[in-house]
Structure formats: structure tokens, C-alpha cells
Amino acid sequence: MKPIVYIFTKAPLMGKAKTRLAADIGVVHAQRIYKAMMSRVIRNVQSEKWDTVLAVTPARWLSRVREWRGMPQIRQVSGSLSPRLADVFKIKGPIVVIGTDCPQVTAQDIDHAFKALKHHKVVFGPAADGGFWLMGAIGPIPADLFDNVRWSHENTLLDLADKFDDIGVLRTLTDVDDLETLREVRANPGPS
DSSP: OOOEEEEEEEOOOTTTSSHHHHHHHOHHHHHHHHHHHHHHHHHHTOOTTSEEEEEEESGGGTTTOGGGTTSOEEEOOSSSHHHHHHHHTTSSEEEEEEOSSOTTOOHHHHHHHHHHTTTOSEEEEEBTTSSEEEEEEEEOOOGGGGTTOOTTSTTHHHHHHTTOSSEEEOOOBOOOOSHHHHHHHHHSOOOO
16 A cells, blocks of 8 residues: 655635734735745655645635646545544555645655654654644544644644654654744755
């Protein structure tokens, strides 16, 4: 069974993605940056070693976004990140989930995650803000493991990692959420 990388992504609608960044730089500029980050992540994580699937929201935008053309797409279930992660991790096999907030992520990072899953039950790519930019596991995993997690919190990764006893850890990356983190990533963009 071929491993799967799910990229959680939002349609790049004006004022709907990167709202905290938009508060700092305006909705037009934030939308442009979001599209660039989304495109970069999609491009940078491609490999023949795994299948890449976009998990998109809102569902009505399936196959309607130019940057998603040619990519397999599924809709994200509604709700917090808990049911959305539970939905993709319900299938059997090695699975990695990332978002589009860390444009520094590369195919090498994904490869490291799948290699870590040969030795660990779960793998995380920590984000500098206390969350994570990658989660990987051999599915299926119980949906209730995603309960009682404080999402978008400085302890998000700790809340989730405490539920597992065998964890692999990748490099720490920065989520682009606001002007300060955008500047950090621009100062150290990683490979393009």
C-alpha cells in the first residue's frame, strides 16, 4: 500500500484564509501570500514515493481552484481539527497530514516522516508556536485520540503527543500566521 500525504488547504477566498495575517497587512496582500504558500507547499512535497491528496474546504470549491488542478481532492469534514484529522486517519496504512502554513516544508521532510513511522507509532513536525506542521501515523487510529486537544494553543502539540507512547519528532518549522512569523520565514525560506 502506497503511503498518502494529505494536505489540508482552504480555498484562497478573499478574507477567509490567513485572517490574522490579513489584520496585519490587509486582505489582498494576505490572499496573495496564502496562494503563494499553498502553491509552494503543494509543489515541494510531491514525490513518486507517495500519493498526495488535497483535503479541501469549503467543499463547494473542489476542483475549482486553479492551484489545485490535476491533484486528487477530497472534502474536509466540518468541525474543528479533531474530526478532520480523525477522518483522514481512519484508513489503513501510513498517512502524513500537513497544512499550508509552513512554506519551508519539503519532500525530504515527508520522506523523513514516513521513515520515522517504521520505528514509531506516530510522528510530529513541531511548529515554533507550540502546534505542529505535520502529523503522521499508521492508520487507522482511534478518533477519540483527537478529543480534548486545545487547537491553536501554545500546548496543542503537548495535548496530542501525550496521547501516544511512541513518538518520532522532525525538525521545528514556523507557521506563518501573522506579520512577525511571515518575516521569520522570509528571513529563512528554505529550499524553493
